[in-house]
Amino acid sequence: MDLEEGNPSADLSLSPTSSLSRKLQQSPGNVSPSQQSVSSPSQGQFAMPALPPAPPPLPPGCKVPPPPLPMPGINVLSLPPAQPCSNPQCKHLTCGCGEQPQPKKTPTLRMKLFHWQKLPSDVVRQSHSMWAVMPSSSKDLVEPDYASLELLFCVPPTTPKEKPGPKMKKSKEITFVGPKKSLLLSIFLKQFKCSNEEIVAMIQKGDRSKLDAERLKQLLKLLPDDHEINGLKSCKEEKSELADADQFYLHLLEVPSYQLRIECMLICEETKILLECLWPKAQAIRTACEMLLTSHRLLVFCQLILKVGNFLNYGHHTGDAGGFKISALLRLTETKANQSHITLLHHILEEIEKNHTDLLQLPRDLDFVSKAAGIRLDVLRAEASANLKKLLEIEKRLFLSTDDLKIQHAKSVQGSLDASKDLQKEFATIEKKKEELADYLCEDRKKLSLEDVFNTMKTFRELFLKALQENEERKAQAAKSEKRKKQLKGEDAKRLKGECGKSITFNKN
Structure with missing residues (x-):
């Protein structure tokens, strides 16, 4: 206390570090350096490092002391050195113990793109994928030839195209025709591959060598309207300044009664x-x-059908008929015989083939009728x-x-x-x-339809020819069956004859 009162400025010249060291020396737990070397660790005391010298005094007028200097062993935290990874299978990609990555190779030119689906780095590291494993030694690493890649897959430089000189704009043509109609008329005129004067001359002379019906119909649709005619007549410009469609109209208007x-x-x-x-x-x-x-065969055939029908319908209200509607010819195939696949038409044609072969030419008479159907x-x-x-x-x-x-x-x-x-x-x-x-x-007379009659006769002709063909096929099949039966009978007779000869020889012996 006496020291502080006698020299008050001395307290200001001391830094907080020096005052702290003085307090530590005056504390009852502190010992002298000689005692420090003699004292044992069992007493709970630990050795304090030597304090640094006191800092220089503050310059006059400065009231804030400078920051304290670092104290060895107290203010500086000493970190242990990095230990190597203890996992022998780790490739040091995620643990941070690997070598420093080499700088990436970057192209010096603009390269063509390789289109792939990129995987984020965090996704790759979190999974046990092929991308999370690096080769254990540098010998397994394969480096591409970046020079050849850059040479082969760089974007070729584009040579700037020379800009063509400004084109001379054509003077705008004068037209009194709408754009759509003008386009259609231009397309129409190009079909002739001749001048407008020649086309108009053909119209004036009535020459139809190049003007067929379709072209004349198109031309009628493209004739000028009243407002177009008035505009062309009031035009005072040169004909060469008019559009092609307008020039054609001018030539056409010179022809009287052109429409x-x-x-x-x-x-x-x-x-x-x-x-x-x-x-x-x-x-x-x-x-x-x-x-x-005038067909005589048709008349005879219908008379035959009338007789057959009256015979079949005897005793019925449809029997004893004097005639029948011509459409009844289509029903000849609806009446089935007792044998399979035989109709009334098949039977009648078989009878005709035996006794009236001329009626088999009836389809020839009906050929013209079929064409008119x-x-x-x-x-x-x-x-x-x-x-x-x-x-x-x-x-x-x-x-x-x-x-x-x-x-x-x-x-x-x-x-x-x-x-x-x-x-x-x-x-x-x-x-x-x-x-x-x-x-x-x-x-x-009023109800008869020639179309219905012709269609009926056409269908009957087809049924007639089909039945004839089926009869021929049935005959051919029957002939084959008969021939086969005769062959079997002959083979049986030969076999029986051979067996009889053998039995007679055996009896003689």
Whole structure:
């Protein structure tokens, strides 16, 4: 206490470390260095390290002491050195005892990608996978040839393309036609592979060598509208500045009555195609009707069926018939005989083959009828009548047109009219034949359908031919069976004869 009061500044010059060492020396548990060397460990005392010298005094004006210096053995924690891994099977990937990893090789160029499914590192280390095990020695490690990899799989450098010079923009064409219609008209004009003037000249002359029915139909749909015509007529620009479709329209507008000319050409082409299709069908119907009316074999065969039917239906309300509907011919296969696979038609054909062989040629007479089956007379008439109506309308319009147009198309239109009228005459002839056939078959004239009659006769013809073939096959099978029986009888006779000869020889002996 006296020391502190006598020299108060001395306390400030001492650091906390020096004061701490002084207190430790004055504490009753401390001993002198001589006693420290003599004292034994059994007394519970431990040796303290030597204290460092006192730090220099604080500079004048400084009230905060500097940080204490580290004390050996007290402030510095000494860690034990790293011990090697005791697991002989550990490859030091997860324990941290392995060698320092070598720096990764990185390419100097841009490389092509190898597409794989990447596994995260934490997933690999947590599992006992092949990726968690490293070779035990450096000899097992295989290093790739990075130089060759970089040479073979680098992305080749792209040479910058030379930019073409600016193209000269064409001056915008003037058009009064919509884009869709202009495109369709351009496609249509390219079919001819000739100029617009030549196409218009063909229309003006009525030349149908390159203008068939389909092209004429397309052209009618692409004719200019009123607003397009007005725009083209009011245009004061040069023709070369107009679009191709507009130039074609300008040439077409110079032809008087161009739409009527196209319609005349179209109706003549359509009439030609239609008549080529309808005439053979109409003639087939007329020929089939005439064949049914004049076939002697069909008449004799039906008389035979009538006799057979009355014999089978004797005593029944369907017996003693004077005739039958022609559709009854299809029911000849429905009446079964007592023998298997034999019908009434099979039996009748067997009788015909024996006594009336000429009736076996009946399918030849019905050949024309089979070809006419499926042709509908009402459809033919409707198509011919609609075309004739168009022709008559065109004829009226042509009569009111200019003289040059009459001279050019009157002949072709009149020829189409004459051919159509001839077809109408053929239909009238067929109608008369139909009435005759209805009377011949005892049918109602108004209800008789030629299509039904032709289909019935076609089916009967097929049944007739099928039954003939089955009869031939049955005969061939019976002949084979008979021949086989004769062979067996001959073999049995030879065997019996041989056995008899042996028995006679045995008796003589």
